[in-house]
Amino acid sequence: MKIKLQLAACLVAASLGSVPALAKDRRPNILIVLFDDVGFTDFGAYGSNSRTPNIDGLARKGAMLSRYYTSPFCGPSRAMLVTGMDNHQTGMGTLVETVKPELRGLPGYTMTWNGGQKTIGSLLSSAGYRTYVTGKWGIGETGANLPNKFGFQRSYVMDATGGSNYDRKPYLPGYDKVHWFEDGKPIELPADYYSSRSLVDKMIQYIDSGDNKKPFLAFLSLQAVHIPVQAPTKYINAYNGTFDKGWDAMRAERHQRAIKLGLVPASTKLAPVPSTHRAWSSLSSEQRALAARKMQVNAGMMEAADFHIGRLLQHLRATGALDNTIVVVTSDNGPESAETEFAGLANVAVDAVKLVEGFDTSPGNLGQLDSLTAIGPEWAAVSASPFNLYKFYASEGGLRVPFVVAGPGITPQGVVGAPVHVTDLVPTLLQAAKVDYDPATFYGRSALPMLTGGSTSTYGESESFGFEVSGNAALYRGKWKITRNFPPRGDGQWRLYDISVDPGETRDLSAANQPLFNRMKGEYAAYAKRVGVVELGPEDSAFKELTNKLISKALHKYWPYLLGLGLALVAFGYLLFRTVRLAARPKPA
Known part of the structure; x- marks a missing residue:
C-alpha cells in the first residue's frame, strides 16, 4: 500500500511539474530587423x-x-x-x-x-x-x-x-x-x-x-x-x-x-x-x-x-x-x-x-x-x-x-x-x-x-509580379523583367532585360523579343488594374512633386527670415543710394 501511495505521489508530482512545459507555446518567436536605405x-x-x-x-x-x-x-x-x-x-x-x-x-x-x-x-x-x-x-x-x-x-x-x-x-x-x-x-x-x-x-x-x-x-x-x-x-x-x-x-x-x-x-x-x-x-x-x-x-x-x-x-x-x-x-x-x-x-x-x-x-x-x-x-x-x-x-x-x-x-x-x-x-x-x-x-x-528545403522556388517561370510607385514600375516573369523609370534618371520608356544573365540591366532586349515584351506589358496592365495603379506621365515625376512640396513648406516656415532679409536688402539699398547721392553733390566753393 505504501509503495502504491509513493507511486501515486510521484505521478501527481510529475504531472504538476509538466504543466509549465505544456502551457508554454512552442511556436517560433519572430524577429524582423529592417534597415533603411541599405x-x-x-x-x-x-x-x-x-x-x-x-x-x-x-x-x-x-x-x-x-x-x-x-x-x-x-x-x-x-x-x-x-x-x-x-x-x-x-x-x-x-x-x-x-x-x-x-x-x-x-x-x-x-x-x-x-x-x-x-x-x-x-x-x-x-x-x-x-x-x-x-x-x-x-x-x-x-x-x-x-x-x-x-x-x-x-x-x-x-x-x-x-x-x-x-x-x-x-x-x-x-x-x-x-x-x-x-x-x-x-x-x-x-x-x-x-x-x-x-x-x-x-x-x-x-x-x-x-x-x-x-x-x-x-x-x-x-x-x-x-x-x-x-x-x-x-x-x-x-x-x-x-x-x-x-x-x-x-x-x-x-x-x-x-x-x-x-x-x-x-x-x-x-x-x-x-x-x-x-x-x-x-x-x-x-x-x-x-x-x-x-x-x-x-x-x-x-x-x-x-x-x-x-x-x-x-x-x-x-x-x-x-x-x-x-x-x-x-x-x-x-x-x-x-x-x-x-x-x-x-x-x-x-x-x-x-x-x-x-x-x-x-x-x-x-x-x-x-x-x-x-x-x-x-x-x-x-x-x-x-x-x-x-x-x-x-x-x-x-x-x-x-x-x-x-x-x-x-x-x-x-x-x-x-x-x-x-x-x-x-x-x-x-x-x-x-x-x-x-x-x-x-x-x-x-x-x-x-x-525549409521543400521546394526550389515560390514562383513558376510563367508567373509574374509587379511594382509601381509614382510611375516608376517593373514586372518580373521568371528570368525576364520589364521596367520603366521617370526623370531625372529615366525617360519613361519600357525596356526588357534577361536578368538571369544581365542583372546590371545593360542590354535592352525588347526589339528582339517583341511578342514577349508585349505580353509582359499586358501582364503589367492587368497588375495595375488589379491593385489600383493610376497611370502617370514623365511630367508627374516624384522628384518634381517632392521639390514643390518642400519649397512650399520652406516658404511657410522661413518667410519671417525671408522678410527680414528682404527688409535688410531694401535698407542696404537705400543707404547705398543715399551715400551715392551725397557723394555726387557738388561741394560748396
Whole structure:
C-alpha cells in the first residue's frame, strides 16, 4: 500500500511539474530587423566593406536571398512588408511627400488605413503572439496609421520618413520636428538617445516585460542608414583609409565580389553611371578626403547597428529564446542618393536653411549631433553594385536588396537565387507560426517551402509580379523583367532585360523579343488594374512633386527670415543710394 501511495505521489508530482512545459507555446518567436536605405552589397555577407559579423553569422546559419525584391520607396515598402498586400491595395501608392493632390481621393492613394486593415501584428496578436515594434514606422499620413491601432501591443516609433539619430531634429527643410509615439501617445526622446542602441534597448524591455509563455513578434525597424548618416566616432574612425580608393574603383570591386560570392552570374556587367556622377579622379584632394569620410560614417553606422543587433541576439540567447526565434534581416529599399551640398544658388539656399536650423555640417562634425551627412549618388551606386541606380527607381539597384533569414526550420543553404517579393513575408511568417490564413487575402505568397528545403522556388517561370510607385514600375516573369523609370534618371520608356544573365540591366532586349515584351506589358496592365495603379506621365515625376512640396513648406516656415532679409536688402539699398547721392553733390566753393 505504501509503495502504491509513493507511486501515486510521484505521478501527481510529475504531472504538476509538466504543466509549465505544456502551457508554454512552442511556436517560433519572430524577429524582423529592417534597415533603411541599405543597398544590395551593404552587408558583409554580401560583399560590403562594412563589418557586420552578427548579420553574417545569421547568413551562415540560414539563407541569404539574391533575388529579394521590395518597393524603391520606403513608405510603400513598409506597407507591403507588414500587410502582405500591394502598396496600392493599402492606399499607399507612393509617399505622402510625392503623391499628387488630385490622387488623394482614390483608393490606392488615400495615405490612411481604415480600421479593418490587417497587419502581421494584428494577425499574430489574434493568434496568441506578443507583438512589438520599435523604430521607424513611416507609413502614410503622420499619426494616422500608427502600429498600436493595427495589432502591435507595444510600440515605440518615429512616424516620419527620417530624422536625426540623436534627437527629434528633422532632415527635410520646412519641418518643425520629427514625431515620435509610444503606444500611440506623443513622446520626447531621452537625452542620451542614439537610434540603434536605444531602439534595441526598448525592444529588450518590451520582450522582457511580456508573458514569456507566449511567442513574440519583434519588429526592429532601424533608422540606419537613412539620412542623416550618423554614428559614434569610434565606429567612423575604424574605417580610416578604407574608402580612399574612391567610388569608381570600389563599385568595380563590389561587382567582382558579388560574382565571386555567387550572388550574381559571371556574365553580369556594370551599367554606365549617370552623366551627373562625378569621376573620382576629377576631385581635388580635399574633396576626396571629405567624400571618403562620408562613406566612413555610413560604414560606421552599419557596424554600430550590427553591434546592437548582436546585443539583442545575445540577450535572446541568454534567456533561452534565440534557438526558437526566426530572424529576418533586410532593407526597405535600395541606397539613398540624395545630396546635402549643391552648386550655385541652390547651395546658398541650402546653407541658409542649415544656418537657421542649427546644422553643423563642418567636416569635423560629420556623423555627429546636428550633422546632415549623406553619401550622395556616387557612393549609392557602390552600395547598389553590381546593379543600376538606387532608391526611388525601379531598376535592380532600387528594388533588389539583401535578405538574410535563419532560425528553427530554416534550412542552411547559403545563397538562394529564386525570386521573393516583399509581400511574401507575411504569409511566410504566418505559415511558420502555424497560423491559418486565406491565401487570397495577400498579394504575396508563402516562401516557407523554399526556405525549409521543400521546394526550389515560390514562383513558376510563367508567373509574374509587379511594382509601381509614382510611375516608376517593373514586372518580373521568371528570368525576364520589364521596367520603366521617370526623370531625372529615366525617360519613361519600357525596356526588357534577361536578368538571369544581365542583372546590371545593360542590354535592352525588347526589339528582339517583341511578342514577349508585349505580353509582359499586358501582364503589367492587368497588375495595375488589379491593385489600383493610376497611370502617370514623365511630367508627374516624384522628384518634381517632392521639390514643390518642400519649397512650399520652406516658404511657410522661413518667410519671417525671408522678410527680414528682404527688409535688410531694401535698407542696404537705400543707404547705398543715399551715400551715392551725397557723394555726387557738388561741394560748396
